[in-house]
Amino acid sequence: MLALVGLFMTPPCTAQEHAAPRDVSPRAAAERELGPIGRLLASARPGDTVHVPAGTYRGHLRIDRPVTLVADGAVVIDGGGSGDIIEVVAPDVTIRGFVIRNTGIDLDQENAAIRVLAPRVTLESNVLQDILFGIDLRESPDSRIIANTIGGKRLDIARRGDGLRLWRADRAIIEGNRIHDGRDAILWYSSGVIVRGNTAHDCRYGLHLMFSDNVTITDNELAGNSVGVYLMYSTGVTLTGNRLLKNRGPSGYGIGLKETDRFTVRDNLIAGNRSGVYLDGSPFTDAQPGIFEANTLAYNDVGFTILPSSRGNEIVGNNFIDNIDQVAVAGRGSLDGNRFWKDERGNFWSDYTGYDQNNDGIGDFVHESQTLFENLMDKRPALRLFLFSPAQQAIEFVGRAIPAVRPEPKFTDEVPLMRPLPLPTWRPDVPPSHSPILVAGGSLLALGVSMLALGYERRRSGDGSSGEMPVRGAE
Amino acid sequence: MSTAISVGDAFASRRPPSMASNTLCIARRELRDALKSRWFVLYTLAFVVLGLAVSFVSAAGTGGTGFSGFGRTTAGLVNLILLVVPLMALTAGAATIASDRERGMLAYLLSQPVSPVEVLLGKYIGLGASLLAAISLGLGACAVILSWRGGVSSPQTILWLAGLSFVLALGMLSVGIMISSLTRRASAAVGVAIFVWLTLVFVSDLALMAGAVALHLRIDELFALSLLNPLQVFKMWSLHAIDANLDVLGPAGLYAVEEYGRSLHAIFAVGLSAWIVLPLVVASVVLARKSPL
Numbered sequence: 001m002l003a004l005v006g007l008f009m010t011p012p013c014t015a016q017e018h019a020a021p022r023d024v025s026p027r028a029a030a031e032r033e034l035g036p037i038g039r040l041l042a043s044a045r046p047g048d049t050v051h052v053p054a055g056t057y058r059g060h061l062r063i064d065r066p067v068t069l070v071a072d073g074a075v076v077i078d079g080g081g082s083g084d085i086i087e088v089v090a091p092d093v094t095i096r097g098f099v100i101r102n103t104g105i106d107l108d109q110e111n112a113a114i115r116v117l118a119p120r121v122t123l124e125s126n127v128l129q130d131i132l133f134g135i136d137l138r139e140s141p142d143s144r145i146i147a148n149t150i151g152g153k154r155l156d157i158a159r160r161g162d163g164l165r166l167w168r169a170d171r172a173i174i175e176g177n178r179i180h181d182g183r184d185a186i187l188w189y190s191s192g193v194i195v196r197g198n199t200a201h202d203c204r205y206g207l208h209l210m211f212s213d214n215v216t217i218t219d220n221e222l223a224g225n226s227v228g229v230y231l232m233y234s235t236g237v238t239l240t241g242n243r244l245l246k247n248r249g250p251s252g253y254g255i256g257l258k259e260t261d262r263f264t265v266r267d268n269l270i271a272g273n274r275s276g277v278y279l280d281g282s283p284f285t286d287a288q289p290g291i292f293e294a295n296t297l298a299y300n301d302v303g304f305t306i307l308p309s310s311r312g313n314e315i316v317g318n319n320f321i322d323n324i325d326q327v328a329v330a331g332r333g334s335l336d337g338n339r340f341w342k343d344e345r346g347n348f349w350s351d352y353t354g355y356d357q358n359n360d361g362i363g364d365f366v367h368e369s370q371t372l373f374e375n376l377m378d379k380r381p382a383l384r385l386f387l388f389s390p391a392q393q394a395i396e397f398v399g400r401a402i403p404a405v406r407p408e409p410k411f412t413d414e415v416p417l418m419r420p421l422p423l424p425t426w427r428p429d430v431p432p433s434h435s436p437i438l439v440a441g442g443s444l445l446a447l448g449v450s451m452l453a454l455g456y457e458r459r460r461s462g463d464g465s466s467g468e469m470p471v472r473g474a475e
Numbered sequence: 476m477s478t479a480i481s482v483g484d485a486f487a488s489r490r491p492p493s494m495a496s497n498t499l500c501i502a503r504r505e506l507r508d509a510l511k512s513r514w515f516v517l518y519t520l521a522f523v524v525l526g527l528a529v530s531f532v533s534a535a536g537t538g539g540t541g542f543s544g545f546g547r548t549t550a551g552l553v554n555l556i557l558l559v560v561p562l563m564a565l566t567a568g569a570a571t572i573a574s575d576r577e578r579g580m581l582a583y584l585l586s587q588p589v590s591p592v593e594v595l596l597g598k599y600i601g602l603g604a605s606l607l608a609a610i611s612l613g614l615g616a617c618a619v620i621l622s623w624r625g626g627v628s629s630p631q632t633i634l635w636l637a638g639l640s641f642v643l644a645l646g647m648l649s650v651g652i653m654i655s656s657l658t659r660r661a662s663a664a665v666g667v668a669i670f671v672w673l674t675l676v677f678v679s680d681l682a683l684m685a686g687a688v689a690l691h692l693r694i695d696e697l698f699a700l701s702l703l704n705p706l707q708v709f710k711m712w713s714l715h716a717i718d719a720n721l722d723v724l725g726p727a728g729l730y731a732v733e734e735y736g737r738s739l740h741a742i743f744a745v746g747l748s749a750w751i752v753l754p755l756v757v758a759s760v761v762l763a764r765k766s767p768l
Contacts (some may be wrong), residue, residue, distance in 0.1 A: 075584065164572070217631040248722060265621030275724060301723050324723070384725025385701055388550050389710060390558050395515035403638050405529055441618025445636055451608030454503075455510035 002210065037060050037077075052098075056252065062087045063095075071097035078102045079113070085131075086114045091140075094122040101129040105153065110161060112136040115148075116143065123148060124214040133161035134182060141170040141190075145177060152182035157204055166212075167318045168191045179203060187212040193458065194218075198224055198362075208249065209234045209260075217242060228273065231263065235284075239265045246272040254300065257282040257290075257408040264291040269298075275311025276300040276323065279310040289314045289339075294421060296324055301384075316342045319420045321350045327369060327410055330377045335411045346413040356418045368409035372399025375407040497589050501590055501597025502604070507607035509567065510554040518563040522555075522613035529555050530617050552617065553713055556640050557706050562605055562672050564644040568651020569668035571598050572762075574661035579652060591762035599755065606644040611637055635716045646750030653754035656761045679704050695734070697734040701743070703729070706749045712743035 025287025037052055038061065044050050046066045054073030058080050064071065067090075075098050079085040082104040084096065095114065100326040103110035112133035114123060119462070121137075122144045124169040128134045134150035137143055150163040163182025166172055171192040173186055179185050179198065184205040187193055191213045199221045200206035207229045208223030209215055214236040222228040222242065226249025231237055237260060244254035255265060261284040269274040276297040290313035303323035304315070307330050315338065320326045327348060338349060354365035373395045376383050385391055397404055509515050529551035572595075576579040584594055611749050619632040658664040685703075686696050701707040711731070715721055721728030721739075735742055 094653075222736040248720070252722070363491055369700065374690075376684075380688060381725045382692075382727055384682055384686055384723070385697060385707075385727040386680055388553050388557075388679055389707070390554060390676045391684065393554070394677050395684075417551060435622075437618055437633060438622040440633050441615045441620075441622060444615030444618060444633070446615075448608045448610075448612035449616055451506075451604050451611070452510060454604065455506045455608075 013351045028274065031296070032376040033059075035361040037061055037069075041065070044276065056156060060085055060087075061114045062089065063093050064089045065303070066092035066439070068094040069096065069098075070094075071099075074081075075099065076101065079111075079131075080169075081105075081151070082111075084112050084115050085110070088114065088116040088121055090446075091118040092120045093118070093125065095126060096122075096124045097126065099127045099129065101131065103133070105132050105155070107132070107159065107161065114159070114197065115345050116140045119143065122146070127151075128269070131161075133165065134163040134179070136162070136165045136167075136320050137169040137219070137266040138167045138171065139169070140166075141168070141296075142147060143169055143171065145172065145174045146179075147176040148155045150177060150182065152180065152203075154181055157183065157443055162186050169193070174198060179206075179219045180257065187215065190211055193213070195220060201221070204243075204249065205230045209237065213237075214242075221245070222247065227251055227256055228254045229252050231260040231282075232258045234263075237262045239263070239268060241267045243269045244268070244273060244276075246271075248274050248339045251278070252276075252301075253305075254297075255473065256280070259284045261285050262288045263441065264293075265295060266291065266293045266296045271296055271298040271300065275302040275305040275328075277304045279304065279306045281307065281308075281309045283312050286312055291369045293317050295319070296321065296420075297326075301325065304328070304332050306335055306338065307331060308335070311331075311337025313338040315340050315347065316345055317417075317421060319348045322349075325377060326351065328374070329410055330378065332379075334408070338411070340411050340413040344415050346415040346417055349413065352416050352418075354416070354434065363416040363418055367413040368415050369411060370407050370409040371396050372405060372407055374401075375410070378410075488735065493621055494590075494593055497593045498597045499591070501584075501594055502600035503600045505571070505601025506604045509602055509603075511607070514563075514567060514570070515605055515660065515696070517745060518559070519612055521611040522559050522563070522609060523616045524640065525550065525555050526623065527620055528727045530621050532576045549713075549717060552614075552636060553593040553710060556636065556643070556672060557710060559675060560610065560640050560644050560646040561605075561675060561706060562669075564602075564647035565651040565654075565668040565672050566665055567602050568648040568662055568666040569654045569658075571695050572652060572655035573604060573658050573664035576659065577661050592759050595652065595656075595755065595759050599648065602652075603645055606648060607641055610640045610644060611698040614640070618700060618754075639709055639713050639716065641745045642747050644658055644753075646705050646726050649758075651759075653758040656758040673705060675706050677742075680707070699733050703748045704708055705747055708743050708746040711749070712740075715739055715743065 012025045027189040035057060037057055040050050040052065041063065044065065044067045049050065049068040049070060051070050051072045052075050054075055056076040056078060058078045060079060060083055061077065061085045063086065066207045077085055077098055077100045079102045084255070085100050085103055103113055106427040110133050113128040113131040113135065114135045114136070117138050117140065119140045120142045123135060124144070124146045124398065126148045128148060128150045130151065130153055132153060134152065135145060135148065145164070152160055152163055160183040162184045163179040163393070164174070164177070164185040165188070166186070169190045170406045172190060173194045175194070175196045177198045180202050182203045184203065185200055185206040186205070188210050189212060191411055193215045195207060195215065195217045203225045205227045206225040207217065209219065209231045210233060212234045215234065215422055217229065217237065217239045218241050220242045223245040228247040229239065229242070230246035230253065239255065247254055254270040254273040254276045257263065259281040261282070263283065285331040292313060292315040293396065294317050296319040298321035303320050303324040304327045307325065314442065344362070349367050352367045354363040354367065356362065357364055373392050383399050434442045548768060572581060575584065585591060607702055614633055614637045650671060654667045654671065655664045658667060686692060711721060711724070714723065721732050
């Protein structure tokens with residue numbers, strides 16, 4: 001109750017001394033000259049709303065009483081390239097509408113734009129630019145992180161910090177944020193968190209769960225990261241309505257699940273990733289099957305990569321559209337423990353070759369994946385080098401023609417769907433304009449025709465002009 | 476034979492002609508002959524028809540979704556090019572000198588005041604132009620159809636494919652001409668050319684796959700070895716150019732991007748142009764030294 005003044009705004013010349021502001025005691029800080037925001041805060045009582053006038057402020061800020069800090073107009077807080085920028089040590093603090101930029105780049109100190117060490121904070125509509133760590137919540141349950149933009153420093157991935165990190169922040173709500181050029185957005189030991197409507201691009205892991213249970217992840221768009229969502233050692237996670245696009249880093253999973261249990265993955269669009277879904281030891285127990293339902297997996301290099309350690313998944317009612325390898329087994333073993341159909345309902349496979357005579361929407365023949373080249377690729381990924389070559393077709397042909405070398409089917413779908421399911425979350429890119437390719441094709445045709453004309457024109461006038469053809473040594 | 480006479484008539488000219496004009500003169504004759512010949516019409520038609528079929532089938536499979544990049548259509552076209560273009564170029568090159576020799580045409584040509592190198596370059600340029608016509612007609616027709624059908628390929632994709640196919644065709648033409656300069660009979664030359672085609676398209680890849688599995692080749696070795704096959708170079712180059720990304724080719728592709736990055740274009744360019752230059756050099760040496768009769 002007697003938390004007194006502990007806020008400071010320092011001029012840039014002393015910034016160096018505050019590279020590690022956590023080592024500075026509140027009293028020592030209070031003795032320093034207060035910056036303009038610091039003076040405002042010093043006179044605020046708990047529960048007050050402090051309006052910060054527009055302008056650019058340089059320095060570092062510590063908030064040690066429950067106040068609401070609101071930017072009046074364009075307020076920039078510039079860390080001057082050292083240390084953390086804002087440190088929140090009191091609960092129930094709200095920070096709204098600031099531009100916060102330019103932290104240090106010390107990974108050991110984990111320089112962050114906003115570091116929170118207390119519960120129930122609200123960070124809303126802030127823009128974080130050029131920062132190492134963005135928002136770092138430590139032991140701050142029931143916090144709300146809404147509509148912030150977090151842009152990391154364009155460092156090599158090994159030198160970046162996490163755009164968003166929650167450590168023991170149960171029941172937090174993360175909504176409508178945009179994160180780019182960071183390392184991960186990561187939840188550590190945080191249960192009951194809701195992650196909704198965020199976007200992440202050009203990060204390492206768009207969203208990463210470590211030991212975080214009962215997390216709900218909906219309507220996020222994670223595109224162009226190394227991995228979209230990576231769930232590890234977490235239980236009771238629900239992933240619905242997310243878009244996981246073109247995540248193509250060295251692991252390159254749309255959704256990766258490692259030793260995760262009781263999860264539901266529904267209604268997601270998973271496209272253009274190196275591997276749409278990666279299943280490693282999930283579900284971890286047999287408490288509940290892993291549910292994959294109504295997802296669309298399209299144009300991934302591999303739709304599902306499943307380690308043989310994963311058993312008990314029910315993959316039913318999904319669209320598998322033109323993944324180069326629809327389902328891959330990584331390593332030796334089979335997918336026997338996983339189901340691709342249930343109760344007269346399977347998945348839609350774009351490579352299904354059967355037909356539907358009685359028009360009930362279900363293929364009359366079992367769908368078995370057993371192409372020889374896919375099988376080889378799964379066992380030896382290096383052979384992907386020969387994708388798209390005629391040799392690949394030759395191998396497939398041999399596999400079909402000679403039963404002796406035909407591989408065991410990786411999986412069976414006894415009731416494949418004839419038509420893809422509707423795609424509620426489908427939001428295609430801007431429809432491509434047709435005129436450029438028409439121009440390209442037209443100019444190619446024109447080139448060909450002019451070559452023809454060159455040849456034929458010469459033939460017509462051949463004999464007439466031949467007398468003028470110069471030949472060396474005619475003298 | 477009227478064409479031969481036209482070259483012979485050139486004696487009438489009193490201007491001192493240069494090497495370039497000699498070469499161009501022969502190139503024109505070669506282009507004219509090629510465009511008249513059955514193989515050109517046949518291959519061009521086949522290329523257009525197959526290309527259209529591939530485009531149609533692929534577009535039907537995807538149902539026009541908004542995703543660009545290395546789609547199914549492009550993959551199908553690359554596959555088609557890998558099969559047809561080398562066959563076209565190899566047989567065209569193989570037929571040219573050997574059949575001239577068989578008919579006594581080569582002796583006649585070389586009795587004129589033109590050097591063997593000029594004959595060779597002239598034939599090369601003329602046939603190259605006819606291949607350019609076939610490729611641009613085929614892919615141009617595909618592009619027009621794709622735009623009409625709302626296919627997902629971008630104009631850059633088609634232009635890159637056309638350009639790289641032409642480079643590949645030039646390389647294979649060069650090999651064909653080398654074969655032609657080394658064999659006496661046209662039928663034998665075409666036979667050898669088809670054997671070489673089979674080797675490049677199927678045998679070498681299959682052998683390399685088997686080798687990779689049996690000998691546990693490292694990915695850098697696998698990548699280096701695959702650079703020896705011009706068809707693989709073409710495939711990797713088109714993937715790289717269209718998608719700026721080779722990771723679809725698995726560990727070896729990732730290795731290539733991480734290890735060589737921006738110089739990949741140069742590596743592929745060297746890998747393909749070696750197939751243009753070296754066989755031509757061999758062919759010209761052979762023609763210059765061996766009795767053409």
